[in-house]
Amino acid sequence: MIPNRAFRPAPVTARDKLLEAAVKLVRRQGFAGTSVEQLCGEAGVTKGAFFHHFASKEALGVAAAEYWSASTGAFFAEAPFHHLPDPVDRVLGYIDLRIALIGGPAESFSCVAGTLVQEAFRSSAAIRVAAESSIMGNARALEADLDAAVRQCGIEGTTGASLARHVQAVIQGAFVLAKTQPESGAADLAREQLAHLRRYFVLLFGRDAQEE
Amino acid sequence: MIPNRAFRPAPVTARDKLLEAAVKLVRRQGFAGTSVEQLCGEAGVTKGAFFHHFASKEALGVAAAEYWSASTGAFFAEAPFHHLPDPVDRVLGYIDLRIALIGGPAESFSCVAGTLVQEAFRSSAAIRVAAESSIMGNARALEADLDAAVRQCGIEGTTGASLARHVQAVIQGAFVLAKTQPESGAADLAREQLAHLRRYFVLLFGRDAQEE
DNA sequence: TGTCGCATACCGACCGGTTGGTATGATAAT
DNA sequence: ATTATCATACCAACCGGTCGGTATGCGACA
Numbered sequence A, B: 001m002i003p004n005r006a007f008r009p010a011p012v013t014a015r016d017k018l019l020e021a022a023v024k025l026v027r028r029q030g031f032a033g034t035s036v037e038q039l040c041g042e043a044g045v046t047k048g049a050f051f052h053h054f055a056s057k058e059a060l061g062v063a064a065a066e067y068w069s070a071s072t073g074a075f076f077a078e079a080p081f082h083h084l085p086d087p088v089d090r091v092l093g094y095i096d097l098r099i100a101l102i103g104g105p106a107e108s109f110s111c112v113a114g115t116l117v118q119e120a121f122r123s124s125a126a127i128r129v130a131a132e133s134s135i136m137g138n139a140r141a142l143e144a145d146l147d148a149a150v151r152q153c154g155i156e157g158t159t160g161a162s163l164a165r166h167v168q169a170v171i172q173g174a175f176v177l178a179k180t181q182p183e184s185g186a187a188d189l190a191r192e193q194l195a196h197l198r199r200y201f202v203l204l205f206g207r208d209a210q211e212e
Numbered sequence C: 001t002g003t004c005g006c007a008t009a010c011c012g013a014c015c016g017g018t019t020g021g022t023a024t025g026a027t028a029a030t
Numbered sequence D: 001a002t003t004a005t006c007a008t009a010c011c012a013a014c015c016g017g018t019c020g021g022t023a024t025g026c027g028a029c030a
Helices: A014-029 A036-043 A047-053 A057-077 A087-101 A112-120 A125-153 A160-179 A183-204 B014-029 B036-043 B047-053 B057-077 B087-101 B112-120 B125-153 B160-179 B183-204
Strands: none
Touching: A014 A036, A014 A047, A014 A057, A014 A112, A036 A047, A036 A057, A057 A112, A057 A125, A087 A125, A087 A160, A087 A183, A112 A125, A112 A160, A112 B112, A112 B160, A125 A160, A160 A183, A160 B112, A160 B160, A160 B183, A183 B160, A183 B183, B014 B036, B014 B047, B014 B057, B014 B112, B036 B047, B036 B057, B057 B112, B057 B125, B087 B125, B087 B160, B087 B183, B112 B125, B112 B160, B125 B160, B160 B183
16 A cells, blocks of 8 residues: 555546545544545635535545555565565565565555545445545455465465465554654664565475565 | 453443453444543443543543553463463463464454554554553563573574563454454354464474374 | 537635633632 | 542533635637
């Protein structure tokens, strides 16, 4: 759930500018903590434009989760680790990429879907479902590689799908812990969690040497 | 960060009733999504009582994090796993207890400090610090056992403190993932994450058989 | 070619309700 | 008599959302 502004094309329409503003402000202040007027100010549009494109603030939240999902999904789909021949290497390659993407203050690497669902899981079913799609979609993208790795190494007692969910859990947990830190220490604490996840997989898949 | 109402004495003063209401409503709706009037309604007191005991809504947030920290800290400090002779068993005992405490809808087992910090880490330094104390305090309570386990097993490349932080990260991540699910599936998904954490520790500390 | 009909995109003033917070007073214990 | 603990009444600011209106563009048809 990472790519920053630089990875995406600059938004042109009011709708895209609002979605971009939503990503930025929700990561920094949360959803309930961000007003429609603030969103409009950040996007440089008016309230009229906002409610022309979105039926409600909740609808903007849903659209932001989908927008986030689409842009991060595309980013990871293009990543070079997919071309590695060994499935275990592909999994570790994903984790290493996630580690490399963590840097700066927490709001620059944390996840919109995770923030949204933590606030709105009970008050808005639509937002909960959109966040679920985003996070579980990320997990599903790892499932094939993890399944292959599980098969290849003869692992028992778990599945690729379950391990893929755990990857997402550790990432989300890393973001929460990072937010407890002052700006300077946030990224290090988050990376530490991904490093533990990596060690878990190295132990599980019996990979002693490390690459990268 | 678990104990439910049943673990704590019934609140008597208006202050305690407000803190109890804060725990309940923040877990369900988040901090920004909960109004002062709602808090007062849940606690059965008036706004006058609220602002007599707390200088601001933010101050209530800080106090709620501290209240949460104190009650959960006391609960885990009393748990029987501390009497196990082997430090690895104590660590696994903690995880098993956490797994046992997960059940019902997400708002009944998730963490107030994690929810607070996710929303308010940038807008309120006081809340961020209070949440950090809560979460890292939980980690510190595990540090001695994990350090002993690391020493006993001759683990290299990490420390008890780092592993203790990872335990908290997985717990927080489990809660975020749980909130993406409909009520019926939330607890299972959260427990799955703790099971992976347990497997990590079993692999790391070379513990093949399992107890419990 | 011009223009009519209509849809899309957007503006900004405005509305009723809610928000966090305050001022003041009542009650009861010390 | 004083102080701690609340209740009542109230306020200005802000909230999400609405509404009447404008600018632009596009296809149909005379």
